[in-house]
Amino acid sequence: MTSETLEHLTPEFVLIAVAMLIYTAGLFCDLRRRWKWIGAGGLGAAAVALVWSQQTAPPEGGAIAADALACYIRWLALGMGGLLVMSICRPAAKGMSWHVGSLLLAVAALMLTAGAGNLILLFASLELISIPIYVLLWLGREGSDSEEVAAKYFFPGILASAMLLYGFAFLYGMTGSTNLGAAAGALADPVGVSGNFGAFAGLARVLVFAGLGFKIAAVPFHFYAPDVFQGTTHGNAALLSTVPKAAGFVVIVRLLGPAMVNAEPGAWRIILLTAVLTMTIGNVLALWQNNLRRLLAYASIAQTGYVLMGLAAAPCGGIGAMWFYLDVYAIATIGTFAALEYLGRVERSLDNIDELAGLARTRPAIAAVIAVLMFSLTGIPPLAGFWAKLFVFRSTMDVGTPGLRPWFVALAVIAAINAVVAAVYYLRLVRVMYFRVPLGTPKAEGGRGPRLAAVVSAALVILIGILPGPLMNESNKAIPGGAIEHSEAAGYSLGDLQSRDQ
Amino acid sequence: MLGALGMWMMLPRGSNGGRWTGGLLIAGALGLGASQAPWLGSWVADGFWFFLAGVTILAAIATVAPRSPARCAVGFGLALIGAGGLFIFGGVQIPAAIAVAVFGGAILPACLIVLRRVQLSGDTIYDQTSWEPLISAATGVVIIMILAITVCGVTARLLGAGGSTIVGQRAEFVLLNNYLTVGAVLFGAGLIGLLSRRNMVVMLLSAELMLFGVLLSLVAFWQLHGDFGGRVFVLLAVALAVCEATIGLALIWMLHGRNDQLDVAARQSLQPPRSGPIQFYALAMVIGLLVLMIVSTL
Numbered sequence: 086m087t088s089e090t091l092e093h094l095t096p097e098f099v100l101i102a103v104a105m106l107i108y109t110a111g112l113f114c115d116l117r118r119r120w121k122w123i124g125a126g127g128l129g130a131a132a133v134a135l136v137w138s139q140q141t142a143p144p145e146g147g148a149i150a151a152d153a154l155a156c157y158i159r160w161l162a163l164g165m166g167g168l169l170v171m172s173i174c175r176p177a178a179k180g181m182s183w184h185v186g187s188l189l190l191a192v193a194a195l196m197l198t199a200g201a202g203n204l205i206l207l208f209a210s211l212e213l214i215s216i217p218i219y220v221l222l223w224l225g226r227e228g229s230d231s232e233e234v235a236a237k238y239f240f241p242g243i244l245a246s247a248m249l250l251y252g253f254a255f256l257y258g259m260t261g262s263t264n265l266g267a268a269a270g271a272l273a274d275p276v277g278v279s280g281n282f283g284a285f286a287g288l289a290r291v292l293v294f295a296g297l298g299f300k301i302a303a304v305p306f307h308f309y310a311p312d313v314f315q316g317t318t319h320g321n322a323a324l325l326s327t328v329p330k331a332a333g334f335v336v337i338v339r340l341l342g343p344a345m346v347n348a349e350p351g352a353w354r355i356i357l358l359t360a361v362l363t364m365t366i367g368n369v370l371a372l373w374q375n376n377l378r379r380l381l382a383y384a385s386i387a388q389t390g391y392v393l394m395g396l397a398a399a400p401c402g403g404i405g406a407m408w409f410y411l412d413v414y415a416i417a418t419i420g421t422f423a424a425l426e427y428l429g430r431v432e433r434s435l436d437n438i439d440e441l442a443g444l445a446r447t448r449p450a451i452a453a454v455i456a457v458l459m460f461s462l463t464g465i466p467p468l469a470g471f472w473a474k475l476f477v478f479r480s481t482m483d484v485g486t487p488g489l490r491p492w493f494v495a496l497a498v499i500a501a502i503n504a505v506v507a508a509v510y511y512l513r514l515v516r517v518m519y520f521r522v523p524l525g526t527p528k529a530e531g532g533r534g535p536r537l538a539a540v541v542s543a544a545l546v547i548l549i550g551i552l553p554g555p556l557m558n559e560s561n562k563a564i565p566g567g568a569i570e571h572s573e574a575a576g577y578s579l580g581d582l583q584s585r586d587q
Numbered sequence: 588m589l590g591a592l593g594m595w596m597m598l599p600r601g602s603n604g605g606r607w608t609g610g611l612l613i614a615g616a617l618g619l620g621a622s623q624a625p626w627l628g629s630w631v632a633d634g635f636w637f638f639l640a641g642v643t644i645l646a647a648i649a650t651v652a653p654r655s656p657a658r659c660a661v662g663f664g665l666a667l668i669g670a671g672g673l674f675i676f677g678g679v680q681i682p683a684a685i686a687v688a689v690f691g692g693a694i695l696p697a698c699l700i701v702l703r704r705v706q707l708s709g710d711t712i713y714d715q716t717s718w719e720p721l722i723s724a725a726t727g728v729v730i731i732m733i734l735a736i737t738v739c740g741v742t743a744r745l746l747g748a749g750g751s752t753i754v755g756q757r758a759e760f761v762l763l764n765n766y767l768t769v770g771a772v773l774f775g776a777g778l779i780g781l782l783s784r785r786n787m788v789v790m791l792l793s794a795e796l797m798l799f800g801v802l803l804s805l806v807a808f809w810q811l812h813g814d815f816g817g818r819v820f821v822l823l824a825v826a827l828a829v830c831e832a833t834i835g836l837a838l839i840w841m842l843h844g845r846n847d848q849l850d851v852a853a854r855q856s857l858q859p860p861r862s863g864p865i866q867f868y869a870l871a872m873v874i875g876l877l878v879l880m881i882v883s884t885l
Contacts, residue, residue, distance in 0.1 A: 257808055
């Protein structure tokens with residue numbers, strides 16, 4: 086590795102070093118909650134390193150892709166990491182150091198995934214995200230629940246990893262190189278690029294999407310999500326619903342992005358079908374859940390469907406809309422879980438919707454925070470969620486390619502109906518909080534960290550709602566081979582393709 | 588023909604009855620499959636290669652089918668050795684040694700240790716029965732068929748261009764699609780095991796079998812292209828497979844500590860009792876994969 090590559094990867098190294106430090110030091114000293122601040126300090130140091138590392142660019146076509154997409158996701162990872170670290174409160178009794186260390190490792194792995202330009206590095210970093218999550222899930226709850234959810238995440242996860250690796254093997258076989266740009270090009274134009282091996286493209290595409298579908302919890306790979314979310318803490322659920330999703334979407338955009346922009350038939354059919362199914366099933370099944378985490382699990386499955394819709398609309402700037410949506414969704418989701426974590430007691434966290442009853446009277450501030458986040462997730466103006474849905478819908482309606490237009494109009498209609506259905510259960514939470522008689526005051530022993538995380542999320546959501554512009558501009562630039570390092574290595578940069586279409 | 592192979596392999600039901608009939612049918616299916624595969628150069632090399640491939644495939648089935656987990660572990664070891672032989676045949680001695688050493692030396696003994704701690708004989712209820720054997724076997728076989736047909740289709744095109752694809756140093760002996768088919772069979776067998784067995788250690792062994800099938804395909808592609816990235820890919824895949832297996836074994840150890848048994852369906856304590864067993868989830872994922880495949884090629 087050249088020194089430029091190493092310098093470029095400094096943020097990840099910082100995070101990994103701090104994580105290792107926390108792991109080992111945790112065996113000797115018992116710092117309890119102060120680990121969180123050390124973790125937050127590590128994230129801050131990594132942010133500084135990220136700013137500094139943007140000045141050096143690793144060599145073209147090497148293992149690291151230093152483009153706008155990588156930069157965007159790395160900042161997103163650090164932001165999510167910050168919120169997540171704040172929202173850890175329990176288990177204080179055992180393994181707090183492991184908790185923070187694993188969180189930092191997962192964030193570092195997400196950053197690595199974003200910056201990977203090589204199939205090998207990509208697979209390694211995807212696994213690096215999963216493994217701390219296995220640890221976190223096991224640490225998650227006292228009692229037998231945590232082990233069951235760890236098994237429920239592990240075995241389907243191994244299946245997904247095997248499918249993903251098989252897909253990568255076919256990609257390597259098709260192109261003869263492990264470069265991501267080449268692989269994406271092969272998927273975009275199978276016969277043209279790999280000639281006789283083009284028949285593998287269909288297999289590779291589906292296998293890769295299946296493996297990644299597990300991470301983003303798309304139907305039909307979503308089954309683990311409700312059980313796992315229900316059986317673990319709010320903090321872990323927040324992590325699970327954002328970090329692997331972001332990682333999965335980064336890889337999908339890198340590999341299937343050029344294929345989507347070219348509206349290559351196999352790819353957009355898969356994404357379209359999955360988007361519709363995911364939205365619908367997630368929304369419908371969320372309607373009759375009473376357990377809070379299960380409800381939010383199905384809700385996040387449905388949100389994945391919207392993000393996939395943005396991806397499907399890739400020929401018309403859908404990818405930018407997709408990243409914006411993912412950002413807003415991540416902030417709102419982490420905030421919601423943090424607020425719920427704050428409201429719980431030490432022995433038992435908040436489980437059921439009924440426990441939220443009348444929250445507006447007993448704890449008005451947190452109730453207002455949760456209400457704001459719910460409104461954002463529903464898509465009510467002028468909050469950030471509204472802009473997110475608007476951008477995604479606009480990209481979908483903008484798709485002008487003749488044969489595809491009816492499908493996309495149908496997609497938009499289905500999405501609109503789904504948004505209404507989603508509003509039913511999101512607003513049900515608000516209704517329970519504000520209009521029902523309280524059963525008692527929730528103890529709110531979660532600590533200041535989760536409360537801070539929830540308030541910051543709500544503030545961000547309101548801020549982005551008022552000023553969506555800057556974030557939207559950044560999101561639009563975050564395509565593979567985008568602004569910072571225009572990568573001509575594979576010749577399939579999206580900028581070229583989009584300008585060709587116009 | 589490959590359809591016949593598929594149908595006949597459907598019959599050995601995971602851990603239920605009908606063992607001998609199933610075995611004979613598989614043998615017949617393998618014979619048919621082998622007769623379809625393109626022949627190589629000389630008789631000796633052919634025989635040796637097919638012998639190794641046959642051993643590997645049979646061992647793969649032996650990893651998934653037997654009732655006793657100890658025999659499953661033995662089958663896994665045998666599959667490793669057979670595949671190691673295939674590697675050496677293709678001229679990749681060092682990765683062969685590494686893969687066999689790593690998988691065999693690390694994963695296998697660890698599994699055996701866990702098994703020894705709990706039980707070894709396969710008398711328990713969750714070893715006797717398997718979960719939806721017909722659907723799992725059918726799904727796995729369909730996947731193998733799709734993979735094999737695609738692979739053979741590609742190589743047929745290449746053959747049409749003149750000459751067989753040369754792989755490795757013993758160039759005149761091996762063909763790409765044979766390797767890929769064996770890899771696909773291993774993948775499918777592991778898939779069937781993961782979907783239908785209830786003993787967690789056997790599930791883990793099946794998952795490792797799947798990863799091993801992927802490894803075989805990777806090695807074949809690497810030999811085809813001969814670039815350095817392939818070597819790194821192979822080694823890294825081995826390393827990551829071992830990591831997953833380690834975490835899995837640790838998890839299984841912790842899980843067994845509760846109830847002192849290795850059944851994956853033993854604890855369904857999450858309310859409401861709508862949460863299903865893991866196999867259902869995995870099966871749904873695989874069926875989803877098939878649906879997506881169909882959709883994308885319409």
